[in-house]
Amino acid sequence: MAAASRYHAEVARGIETLLSIVLPSKNEAPALAGLLPRLREAQPDAEIIVVDDGSTDETPALCAQHGVHCLSSPYSMGNGAAIKRGARAAKGDVLVFMDADGQHDPADIARLLARLDDGYDMVVGARDWDGQAGVGRGLANTLYNWLASRMTGARVADLTSGFRAVRADKFREFLHLLPNGFSYPTTITMAFFRSAYAVAYEPIRVVQRIGRSHIRPLRDGVRFLLIIFKIATLYSPLKLFVPASAVFFLTGLGYYIYTYTTQHRLTNMTAMLWSASVIVFLIGLVSEQITALTYKHHD
Template sequence: MVEHLSPERQQLAADAQPEARPLLSIVIPAYNEAEAITATVEELLRVPELNDAEIIVVDDGSTDDTAERLAHFDRIVLIRHRANRGYSAAIATGARLSKGDYILWYDGDGQHRPEDLLKVARCLVENNLEYCIGVRALGSAEPRERRFGKLILRMAVSIATSQPVGDFNSGLRGFRRDILLRYLHLLPTGFGASTMTTLLMLERGHIGQEVPIITRSRIGKSSVRQFRDGMRTLMIILRIFLLFKPLLFFGAIGVFLILGGGIYGFAEAITQRQGFPVFGALIIILGVQSLFFGLLNDQISHMRRERLD
């Protein structure tokens, strides 16, 4: 059991393990999943194809007996956070301590099916991909109240990546180990690891694929709050824009201000016949500054990309 290791010590601990490296590592983040976690793990352990897989459960500071219900499983690695640090932190901890060539994410609330996990794993390994995302197909359980919000967010993600996006925040996905570890430091604290990795994979041009999956109704109460986590997701998308497409972001603002200031200024000058108004000139100046700010940040973004590559 590992508690409170820094990211650097987590990576050193994983690299220092003498055992042979498994092909697959399955990371299961769990926060107050006492009702579902036992059945979730037992389902995976019954799958013959996963006999050699490493199964890591990260108990993210649960206040119920999630960890205690896992104590009798000899085949799993149980990691405990002393305090609740969020889904992204749990994923990052499990990934850093994993030893597999491929890292798979699997929710601990009973939504996912082992056969879909195998589909994602086969997609990764057989096609030599860098990532694979399980896309929830028709027939999957999904609360109706979340559909409109997800549609809006999907549109925002598509604009951010300049390409159509399917299920951008599915919790069932897999990555080649070296690819995922490269981006762990960019994952937001708390909520948003799924959305962030989708955006990063698409924006950075990694080779991946989507496979259809069916999700079941979760067991127990969800810790997701629709409005709060929706706003957090929008902030993640904004962060991606600023990280990878600052010129598009600030350039759009700049062009809007320049056009708006110009139209307003000329309209006032023509109708009032008192020359170009100062307010219109100020708006245009702000637009020009926004364009130059975008150019500056675009250069910084290129330097960041060189670090990632």
């Protein structure tokens, strides 16, 4: 609990707020009614910001009742957009992001802060299998974690967790990369790994959310499929394009051997497959350069 103790000690000495807790929320008033008092009890000196993403319930009034800063939007911009708006408005040196649906335990914030004080730049609350929202989501997240681990060479325990503590200055470096939709955790995690910022995972337990999820499997299925490609292109595009290029080349080679032994000639299909192999490889090279420029730091 060293980080939490250091935080309270510095607040007592009159130093500017060090901790900001950001909760993106869309029609989560029933969950916030129980969550906000628990948050205030767990972190009495923290700045708490609820980013109201176009809610039609009593979220603003509830925040006013509990003395919590509410950033309201006239219409829904998306979970990632709420995260960006909250990060810009937060005054703390350390940001904690958590869901407003009541799944996360405010008592776990102290554990994330303690790991952050060990020298990490971001600490992510990692769910176990029981914490996944259904078998389908669990299998998808397992696939994402495996692919991200292969790409980065580090163990990624929970790529899509929305509960994390992060150093504010480093998080804001990547605001321009974050999407407005639901895949912001994937983007920020891969961006930190790419920039050689230290990431740790702290096991947490989650409870059943209050209310209905805003994620729809049919509507968001394609988006989550695209996350798989985003994982690769955010970290190292060549790790995606080189295997794809090799598949085209080897398929063309195999087809050439077949046609040569049966027809004694080089077919147009073989030429097309080899051409595709070269084109995919060159696209990978260009993508690698673009990715490098994306992560280039500007003073």
